Amino acid sequence: MNDLFFSFIPGNSILHRLDPRTKIIGLMIVSICILQISSFSGMALVTLIFAAFVFACKLPLMHFVRSVRPMIIFFLLIFLMQLFFTEGTPLFSLSLVTVSYEGLILGTILTLRFVFLLIFAALLTATTSPSGITAGIERLLRHFPLRHAGISSHDIAMMMSLSIYFVPMLYDNFKNLRDAQFSRGLDIRKEPLKAILSLSVPLIGMSVRAVDDVAMAMESRCYQSTGRSSMHVLEFGRYDHLFILLYFFVVVLCLIF
Amino acid sequence: MSIEVKDLNHFYNKGTSLEKHALDDVNFVIDKGEFVLIGGEVGSGKSTLVRHFNGLLKPDSGSVKINDIDAGDKKVRSHLGLLMQNPQKQLFGRTVFEDISFGPSNFGSKGEALKKRVVDALDLVGLGPEYTEISPFSLSGGQMRLVALAGILAMEPEYLVLDEPTSGLDPENRYSLLSTLKGLHCSGLSVVVVSHQVDEILPLADKVILLKKGRLAFVGTPEEYLSSVSSPLPEITSFMKLLNQAGFDVRDNIYSVDDAFQEIVRSLKIVEVEQNE
Numbered sequence: 084m085n086d087l088f089f090s091f092i093p094g095n096s097i098l099h100r101l102d103p104r105t106k107i108i109g110l111m112i113v114s115i116c117i118l119q120i121s122s123f124s125g126m127a128l129v130t131l132i133f134a135a136f137v138f139a140c141k142l143p144l145m146h147f148v149r150s151v152r153p154m155i156i157f158f159l160l161i162f163l164m165q166l167f168f169t170e171g172t173p174l175f176s177l178s179l180v181t182v183s184y185e186g187l188i189l190g191t192i193l194t195l196r197f198v199f200l201l202i203f204a205a206l207l208t209a210t211t212s213p214s215g216i217t218a219g220i221e222r223l224l225r226h227f228p229l230r231h232a233g234i235s236s237h238d239i240a241m242m243m244s245l246s247i248y249f250v251p252m253l254y255d256n257f258k259n260l261r262d263a264q265f266s267r268g269l270d271i272r273k274e275p276l277k278a279i280l281s282l283s284v285p286l287i288g289m290s291v292r293a294v295d296d297v298a299m300a301m302e303s304r305c306y307q308s309t310g311r312s313s314m315h316v317l318e319f320g321r322y323d324h325l326f327i328l329l330y331f332f333v334v335v336l337c338l339i340f
Numbered sequence: 341m342s343i344e345v346k347d348l349n350h351f352y353n354k355g356t357s358l359e360k361h362a363l364d365d366v367n368f369v370i371d372k373g374e375f376v377l378i379g380g381e382v383g384s385g386k387s388t389l390v391r392h393f394n395g396l397l398k399p400d401s402g403s404v405k406i407n408d409i410d411a412g413d414k415k416v417r418s419h420l421g422l423l424m425q426n427p428q429k430q431l432f433g434r435t436v437f438e439d440i441s442f443g444p445s446n447f448g449s450k451g452e453a454l455k456k457r458v459v460d461a462l463d464l465v466g467l468g469p470e471y472t473e474i475s476p477f478s479l480s481g482g483q484m485r486l487v488a489l490a491g492i493l494a495m496e497p498e499y500l501v502l503d504e505p506t507s508g509l510d511p512e513n514r515y516s517l518l519s520t521l522k523g524l525h526c527s528g529l530s531v532v533v534v535s536h537q538v539d540e541i542l543p544l545a546d547k548v549i550l551l552k553k554g555r556l557a558f559v560g561t562p563e564e565y566l567s568s569v570s571s572p573l574p575e576i577t578s579f580m581k582l583l584n585q586a587g588f589d590v591r592d593n594i595y596s597v598d599d600a601f602q603e604i605v606r607s608l609k610i611v612e613v614e615q616n617e
Contacts, residue, residue: 092357143355262396263430266422267491268446270414281442284432 089150089208090251097322098140098210103219103315105323110207112330116337117199125340126195132333133202140210150205151198153254158194165190208247217244218315235308245297249290256289257282341372343393343420343499343532347402350388354400362388364554365402370547372407372498375525376532377541377562379572380551386534387425389551390501393532394420406499418447421497425504427488428481436462436479436487437472443495461494462487465520482513489517493524500524501532506540518544539574543596566593576600 093099098106117129137144151158171185207216217240224236264281271278350363362385370376380386391397392404395412404411406420421443424430433439440458441449449457459469465486471479476487485505492500505521506514522544525531535541542548548565550558558569566577573581580592580600590607594600 094357146356259424260430262391263424263427264442265396266394266417266424267443268417268495269442270446274446277442281432285430289429 089205089247091212092142092146092209093212094141094210096139096141096210098136098206100320100322101210101326102317102319102323103211103215104223104317105319105326106207106211107216107219107223109326109330110203112334113203114200116333117196117203119337120196120340121192122340123192125337126192126199128336128340129199133199133206136203136206140206142209146209147202147205151201154197154201158197161197162190162194165193213244213248214313215315216247217241218313218317220244221313222317237311238308241306241308249293252293253286253290256293257286260285260289341407341498343370343530344405344408345369345389345392345402346405348389348392348399348404349401350385350392350397351400352388362554363392366551366554366556368549368556368559370499370530370532370549372530373528374530374546375521375544376530376547376549377538377545378532378534378549378551379536379538379541380557381536383553384551385554386551387503388554390422390503390532390534393499393501394422396422418495419497420499420501421492421495423489423492423500423502423505425507427491428484430488431476431484431491433476435473436476439476439487440472440491440494443491447495457494457496458490461490464493464524465490466516482509485509485513486517486520489520497529499530499532501534503534504536505533506535506537514540536572538572539576539595542574562595563593566595 113129113132120126120129137147166182166186167180169183169186169189171183174182174184174187176182211219220243221236221240224239227236229236229239260282264278269278269281345366345368348363348366349361352358352360352362366385366389378386378389388397392399393406393411394417395410395414398412406416409416409419411420431439433442437458440461441454444454444457458472462469462471467483467486467490471487476484479487489502489505500521502521506517509517518540521531521533525544533541533545542562542565545562548558548560548562549556550565550569558565560568566573574595576597577592577595580590580594580603583590583604584592588604588607589610590603594603
C-alpha cells in the first residue's frame with residue numbers, strides 16, 4: 084500500500100550520513116543552477132551530477148522515476164505550451180498552431196528543469212528523515228533575524244516538514260480512494276469528469292480532517308514554537324566540508340556552461 | 341462457481357530495501373454461497389489479499405479466479421463487490437441516491453431499473469426510501485457506512501467482500517450490520533468478511549481462513565478452527581475451555597453465547613440428576 088513517493092528510505096550511504104544542512108544547501112544551490120542553465124550541455128552536466136548522487140546514495144534509480152511519474156501530464160502540458168506558443172523559425176504547422184524550432188528547444192529545456200528540480204528534491208527526502216529535514220531547516224533559519232518580526236525558525240521548519248509529510252499521506256489517501264471507486268466500477272478513461280468528482284470531493288474532505296487532526300494533536304501535546312529541542316544534534320563532519328567545497332565547483336561549472 | 345486463489349504471491353516495494361513479502365504462496369477456494377471469515381493480525385496480509393479479488397492489485401506470481409474469470413478482468417468488479425475499510429470516507433454524492441447509484445450506473449444500469457436498485461439496496465441495509473434525497477454528509481458515521489454498503493449492494497454482486505466492516509462502530513450499529521450480513525447470506529449472497537474480531541464473525545461463518553505473516557495458517561470450518569488453532573479464540577470459547585479444565589463436563593468447541601448457555605445448563609442438569617440419585 085505504501086508507495087515510495089517522495090518518502091524517506093533508511094540507509095547508510097554517504098548521502099544518508101551527511102548533515103541535513105549540507106543537503107538542504109546543496110538542494111538550493113543545485114536548484115538555482117538548474118534554473119540558470121539554458122543549454123543542453125548544462126543539462127548534461129546536471130544529469131552527470133545526478134547520476135553521481137544516485138550512485139552515492141545506493142538507492143535504485145526506479146525510486147526517482149516513481150517520484151516524477153505522477154507529474155507526467157503536467158510536464159507534457161508545459162512542453163506543449165512552449166512548443167506551440169513560442170514564436171520563431173517555424174518547423175512545421177498543424178492547421179491552427181505552428182511549431183517553432185525555438186519552441187522545441189525551450190519546451191525541452193523547461194521540462195527537463197522541472198524533472199530535475201523534482202528528482203533532486205526526491206534525493207533529499209529519500210536520504211533524510213523528515214525530522215532531520217526539520218532540524219536542518221530550523222538550524223539554517225536561526226541565523227536570520229526572523230524572531231524580531233515575531234516568526235520563530237521552529238514555526239517555519241515545522242510548517243515545511245508538515246507539508247513534506249502530507250505529500251505521501253495525500254497520495255496514500257488518494258490511492259485508497261481510487262481503489263474504492265474502482266471497486267464500484269469507475270473507469271477513468273471513459274468518464275473523466277465523474278472520476279474527478281468522485282475522487283476530489285472525498286479527498287478534500289479527508290485532507291481537511293487530517294490537517295485538523297494534526298493541529299489538534301499538536302495542541303494537546305502543548306506545542307510551542309520556542310525553545311524546542313531536537314532529536315538530531317547537528318554537527319558538520321569530514322564529508323560535509325568536502326561537499327560544501329564541491330558546491331563551489333558545481334556553481335563555477337554551471338556558470339561556465 | 342467460486343473464488344479460487346492459487347499459489348498467490350505479492351511483494352510490496354520489490355527490489356528496494358523496504359521489500360515486503362506480503363503474501364506467500366496462498367492457496368484456497370471459496371465456494372459460492374459460503375460465509376467466510378478471513379482472520380489474522382494487523383499486517384498479516386488480509387487487506388492485500390482482498391485487493392487481489394477484484395484486480396486492484398496484480399499478483400507477482402500465481403492467480404486469482406472469480407467464477408473462472410481472471411480477477412484482473414474488469415468484468416469481475418460487477419460480480420464481486422468490495423467494501424473497503426472505513427467506507428464512509430468514499431462517499432461523494434450530493435444526495436444518497438447519487439452516491440448509491442454510482443456503482444450500478446458505472447455498470448450500465450439506467451432509469452427506473454436504477455431507481456429500483458437504489459431503493460432495494462437501501463432497504464437491504466435497513467434504511468427507508470426517504471433517505472434517497474438527503475445529503476450523505478448529514479448522516480451519522482454508522483449510517484454513512486450503511487449507505488456505502490448499499491452502494492456496493494446496488495451493484496447486485498454475487499460475492500460481497502468486506503474489509504473490517506465493524507471497526508469503529510458502536511455495539512448497536514455493529515449488531516445491526518452483522519444481522520444485515522446474516523440476512524444477505526441467507527438470501528443467497530456469498531459473504532467474505534475480513535476481520536480480526538473473531539468473536540462476532542465466527543458464529544456466522546461456514547469457513548475460516550487464517551493468515552499469519554502473509555502465509556496461510558488455517559483453512560476449515562469454525563469447529564475445526566477452535567480445535568486446531570490456539571489463538572485468536574472467541575472469549576466465550578476461552579471461557580468454556582477454562583470450565584473444562586476446572587473439571588466441568590462441557591464441550592469447549594463452542595463460539596456463541598447461546599450454545600455456551602445450553603451446554604452449561606445441560607452439564608448442570610446432569611450433575612443435579614447424579615446428586616439426586
